[in-house]
Amino acid sequence: MPAEHRYLSARVTRNEDARLLTGRARFVDDVQVPGMLHAAFVRSDYAHARIVSIDTSAARARAGVVAVYAAADLGEYLTPAPLLVPPPPIPDVVFHARTHLPLARDKVRYVGEPLAIVIAESRYIAEDAVRDVLVDLDPLDPVVDLEAAMADGAPRVHEDLESNAAAKVVQTKGNYEAARQQADLIVRRRFLYDRGASAAIENRAIVAQWDTGAEELTIWDTTQAPIPIRNGMAARLGLLESQVRVVAPFVGGGFGPKIMMFYPEELVIPWVAIRLGRAVKWTEDRRENFYATTQERGQVHEAEMALTREGRILGVRDHFLFDTGAYDPYGLTIPINTQCTLLGPYDIANYDSRFTAVFTNKPIVTPVRGAGRQHGVFVSERLLDLAAKELGIDRVEIRRRNLLGPDRFPHNHGIMFQDSAPLVYDSGNYLPTLERAVEMIGYEQLRGEQARMRAEGRHVGVGVVCYVEGTGIGPYEGARVTVEPSGVVRVATGVGTQGQGHYTVFAQIVAEVLGVDVTNVKVVTGDTREFQWGTGTFASRGAAVAGSACHAAALSVRGKILKLASQLLSVPEDGLELKDARVEVNGSPERGLTLAELAGRANPLRGAVRPGSEPGLESTAYFGPDRGSTASGVHAVMVEVDPETAMVDIKRYVVVHDCGTMINPLLVEGQIHGGVAHGIGNAFYEQLVYDDQGQLLNASLMDYLLPTATDVPPIETDHRETPSPFNPVGLKGVGEAGCIPSGAAFAQAVEDAIGNPAFEILQIPMSPDLLFDLMTEARRG
């Protein structure tokens, strides 16, 4: 790398914007294929019921209906979806894999579970015919509440299991019991976190087309993981991987649920397209999105922290329940994230963490932005706040006393992370991040003014919390970099893109290495025809892992460019420089060759490509980190609470974040802003409300409230850069960070604003109703 970056770390505007701003960008629902049919699904109205019968005859008879399939019609294709992420090899882990079928057979386990698919000439007719399908369901007692699900005699979601426990995992370090005996203070509380929706503005969509002539299947899919979808569908359908092309074109927001692989709809639609020999499209509507797209966040924690009177953490014990919904195809990623992230940036020598994953009659749970990390942060930050109060130590000061110092890296926590690798923090420098956030929010000054404001009847509070985020995990990603004869550089990689700016940040990395303008680097992502090795976009890993692969491929191409130019110019490679899409001779910039000329010379029509060399200026490279890199940060908020109505006015929101080397601070800030907005939604508004029958009561955007422009304050950001030693550019992920600590920050700030020691916020979301009740209770003493 040149010592001074031209394109890396620059606030470059995005290559992909023009297409999106003019309506030309193609999303899956924009795909139109001649003769295309449309699908609609018959879904369960009950959370838990035995299927008595499904009569599709009236639907089949409707004009314009081409076919209707229920489970019985799928024949040998009716096999369960795969377990995507097997549990890490933690000693004594108990895990029961129960994955869904393409269409439900015998029993339904959540409202919205697909029972049949209708194929018609238009979506309108397909939806008409859905109402023609007669479904006879025999309701069973549903399992809704997490704790009730684990009670003796509870109805069972999967009757072949002894209980609703899907998994049990214990991870410990040190000896918590012994540490507890030494403690001057034990704080213990029960913490709740409820379910929310990912709520990408684009719902899911799939188009499948079987080309009978070419014997090729093309699937356009709103997935974060096109390559695994390709591989899995080829295997299920008995096709070669090369016969299946999966395209995830522009995707309108992912936030996790679009990494869930092999939704029922994803399994059924390609099968139908092959069977009928016609293209089939299905686009989810918003109501279906509430019922049938995966969700997250239901957890119940019983946790305690043991401390010295100086506020040093001796240890933490946390036992929790995790709601995995009706099936568990995504394994234990979320609760293990919770378990690991609870340790945060702190020096915690003794830890006893155990959880039970619980089946419930609610939609399947898979990661949603943050993916369990916010729960761990909420528990540890809240316990620290409570301990600080008990000990009479300032909230910021108790954090200072417990942060891992810069000399403690790499830091091995001695437990296992979600990627089956040991939880090792690669690098970090936490104290300066905390001090910067404290300075930006004006913590000391605010503390000084609080009493005066309180005297004026104003309830203003401040919250300062720390967090880490495990990002950029393996197994690997790859990239191919090609200098085309036009001199344009093309980059192909396998990850899907859902708005992160991959067309720009990967271009920046390659532009930096090859000395070309960012706008001259054309990136393609999410098309298995273009690149067919990789996993997908999840765990804040796109930039760190695929970006590192782009870097490696670009370096290899750079080597080829210099070698060829050296031969043609008769100048040693170290006497050459790449600049402005040219190779120049150092000291005589008039002597040189453009990359376009070199690309032409590298692919001659006559002469020989010598043994040991390859034609063209092209390289493919892979990057597979042994383990992820750990980003960190501090959020500081200032709120004013109306004690009459419990409404919270967010006055200021400060984020100081460290995601290692930043490829593009403008895009990093965008990621943080969006994450914080999501965090504000989770903290105050967003809750999927289920009744005791497992019916979702707020399945519309009128009733499920997403934050709007008047709810999200301006967010003040600052960056610190502690490069990761685990990848060549020093990258760490940033996609999820913004929403991880928000709940904890607001809880601290709102408590601070109210200032009544009996007023404690132990659950998320904290709706105005909840805050009002808690305030009333606290006033009564």
Add this chain to the structure above:
Amino acid sequence: MKVAVTVNGVAYERDIEARLLLSDFLRGDLGLTGTHVGCEHGVCGACTILFDGEPARSCIMFAVQADGHQIQTVEGLASPDGALSPLQQAFHEKHALQCGFCTPGMLTTLTAFLKNVPAPTELQIREALSANLCRCTGYQHIVEAVIVASRTPLP
């Protein structure tokens, strides 16, 4: 039923079902897929078009209601020579879009807003935006883009 409508200055005549939504008509029948559908109940704002110059939700209108009217969609915001409008350009410069799915509705809503309120305050911008949902940006860069595109003095 017959419907005659002008979209982005082009006259179209089609014979359609009375129940066809305007959003489906624009996207499916006319192939103008820049207008996006996010909720089909008029809340998210992604499907917002300009109906005789005023923002309207095309997912809760029937196509036949557009008979005899002028519609502008996101495809019609740039100049005929392809140059982005000042608002589109400001969205690009301020990184006011991420996945871009809500963007067409944001642009149509704000194009009409800036016509009516050429020099808005930040609060006015946020209120104008508050009927359009974005899950990616946290709105901050969108607000900044509107300030850049407006005659509001830069802070």
